[in-house]
Amino acid sequence: MATIGEHAVVLGASMGGLLAGRVLSDYFDNVTLVERDVLPDSPAQRRGVPQGRHAHGLLSGGLQALARLFPGLPEELAADGATVLAGTDLSLVSLTLGGHTLSLDGEPSKPIESYLASRPFLEAHVRDRVRAIDNVHILDGHDAVELLMDDTRRVTSVLVADRNGGPGRAIAADLIVDAMGRAGRTPAFLESAGFGRPAEDRIAVAVAYSSQLLRFAGNTPRDRLTLVGPVPERPYGGSLFAYEDDTWLLTTAGMNGHEPPGDLPGMIDFVAEFMAPELVESLRGAQPLGPVATFRYPASVRRRYERMVRFPDGLLVFGDAICSFNPVYGQGMSVAALEALALRDCLDRGADDLGRRFLRAAAGCTNTAWQMASGADLALPEIPGRRPASIRVSNWYTQRVLTAAEDDPVVTEAFFRVMNLVDPPSRLLHPSIVRRVALGASRRRRSGQPAHAKPAVAVPH
Ligand SMILES: Cc1cc2nc3c(=O)[nH]c(=O)nc-3n(C[C@H](O)[C@H](O)[C@H](O)COP(=O)(O)OP(=O)(O)OC[C@H]3O[C@@H](n4cnc5c(N)ncnc54)[C@H](O)[C@@H]3O)c2cc1C
Structure with missing residues (x-):
């Protein structure tokens, strides 16, 4: 039963887009998720989510929010092998x-x-749930190219292009949600449309990650999750997570130019400085599954959309497109899940002034996590700010x-x-x-x- 409109379009079908789509399906006749990647049918890494190869922790608050959005999801994750x-x-x-x-x-x-559980495992379970919603349609393999407005300066459609070629086409919608991650183009669009750009809070953390998926033949570590965070005289750390299917993920992370090695023996030597000797010994006997993945993350960025004087109707921003957190604190997916609940509350109160109300509510979801992460970053003297x-x-x-x-x-x-x-x-x-x-x-x-x-x-x- 639609209460808000006929059609909502979400740009990006990663965790943020999927969660937004889930909520919108209760308020719009139809929801279309436009995703650049061709989405896999089972847990798999994909190009649009390169961070999926690195440690992804789901905070308990995020898990609770997911359970409210998808009743029974935690039980499904457990039955399929999550730790x-x-x-x-x-x-x-x-x-x-x-x-x-x-x-x-x-x-x-x-x-x-x-x-x-690994990021692909978690995302695949959420995606399966969203795919099963009757009024949600996923248009994958398509790029969102441009937002279009009418004369009243309301966002009314999005131009999309098939990545296999073919002509672009405009998809009309009552509401369009940018969930295209930190590289989302909404700031540039707002500026070109005369609304100005949102102010940004930015912390140049310069995080570098190396991660290796592993299996232990014997000598399995006792602890299912080990995390050693950075300290001022050592702005680097690491983690070892027990994932589904008896796999484990070793992630090493350095901040402010401290690059962890890009090979497994080097990564083990790196963590030997701060992890327990018996754990390091276990790691030396572990079998690597696939190559080491690396990732560079220059800066945490929070876009203050809620402070903009004018914001167009027909448009929302969601997830990392609002705030991309320093990944070492494992907050992004959980904050996106809390934003989805906030979006539901806003939609319950109707369509009037939705953009402003949601962006304010999303800022509320972001505040605590941002303050925790930025406080911790700025506790390291190496981090500028x-x-x-x-x-x-x-x-x-x-x-x-x-x-x-x-x-x-x-x-x-x-x-x-x-x-x-x-x-x-x-x-x-x-x-x-x-x-x-x-x-x-x-x-x-x-x-x-x-x-x-x-x-x-x-x-x-
Ligand atoms: C290295 C790293 C580690 C992280 N670790 C954690 C963690 O431990 N815990 C945690 O909760 N979070 C973590 N995060 C953050 C987490 O990955 C994100 O918060 C989460 O994916 C939600 O982001 P999102 O869906 O808003 O954006 P993204 O995940 O960035 O997804 C954007 C989507 O939009 C698509 N897209 C982009 N442009 C277009 C376009 N033009 N047209 C169509 N589609 C497009 C992309 O293909 C992608 O699917 C980490 C991030 C990084 C970088």
Whole structure:
């Protein structure tokens, strides 16, 4: 039952586009997803998502949002082989953030789950769900070339071109959504149409990734997820994820010009500096599956569409096209899932002023994740950028939270829930947590250790 219009078109059918399409299908008679790649029928890497070869963590808040958009999806992921960590299994997660190793031993007081699976596996499951929606049509192998407007300056159609050649054609729609990722052309379109460009927040993180898919013949690591984040004197780190089908992904990442090696022996030597010797030993015996993949990510970019004075009707922007987060914090897919829920709320309230309402709501979904990521980036002295007092104070407190978390499972759990976008950051300022954080710091002082170690992850102020 359409309540908003006849036709919505989503440009891009990666995670962002699929999630937007899912929501729009409840409010429009027909939804068309235009995707440049020819989409595979099963989990497979593809050209338009080169990041799919690198570690992709789904935060628990993102998983919960996906479950609301696609009831039963987590169960399907589990049945098809995703690694599921819940309850005491969370002790199989080893997180070292800002130089502090967190302990997730013991049963959490409130349920929280972590699902580990490769990016192609996750995207294929979401895509299958979207393909099964009757009023959604996927036009793959087609490029979105240009947005077109009518005399009232409303966006009314998009020009698309078949990548196999043939004439371009215009597809008319009541609503068009740019989900073409960080390279999306909406800023250039808005400028040429006289609306101006959105302001941008940008942090030049210069992240370089090398990743290798592996299988262990024996000597399988105990922990299903190991993550060691960067610290100021070592702006690089790495992770090892247990994925579906007994595969594991080793990802090494450097920031600000620190390039990890592009070969497996070199990557193992690289992580030997900061991962446990027995894990490094296991890695030396692992069998590589395919070649090492590399990726360079110059800067996190947040486009402030919500601050534009004028924005055309008939157009929305979604996912990475709004905000591309430093990938080392694993936030993009989860924020896209939260944006999809926000879009649903906005559509529930009708079509009036939809663009402005959604872009504001999406900014709300983005804020926490952006502040966490940018705070952590700016805690590294190597990363250029202004550090206002709010960031310095929040980084100062985060160091103390992480210090306390090393020995206090209550603080660890609170931090884990905030980092996973399940609880708001204000949870870490609850008097019961503040008290424990202060106790942790004084415990450290008594034992002669500094209360703070290395700031490299931050909670928003
Ligand atoms: C190295 C790396 C690691 C990451 N790790 C994580 C992680 O651990 N956890 C996490 O949650 N997120 C991670 N992300 C971010 C995550 O991949 C994105 O947030 C997520 O894919 C949602 O993005 P999107 O769909 O908006 O855009 P994208 O995934 O970039 O997809 C854009 C889509 O648009 C299509 N397209 C582009 N131009 C056109 C056109 N002209 N016409 C038609 N189609 C077009 C592309 O083919 C593609 O399918 C990572 C990103 C990178 C770069």
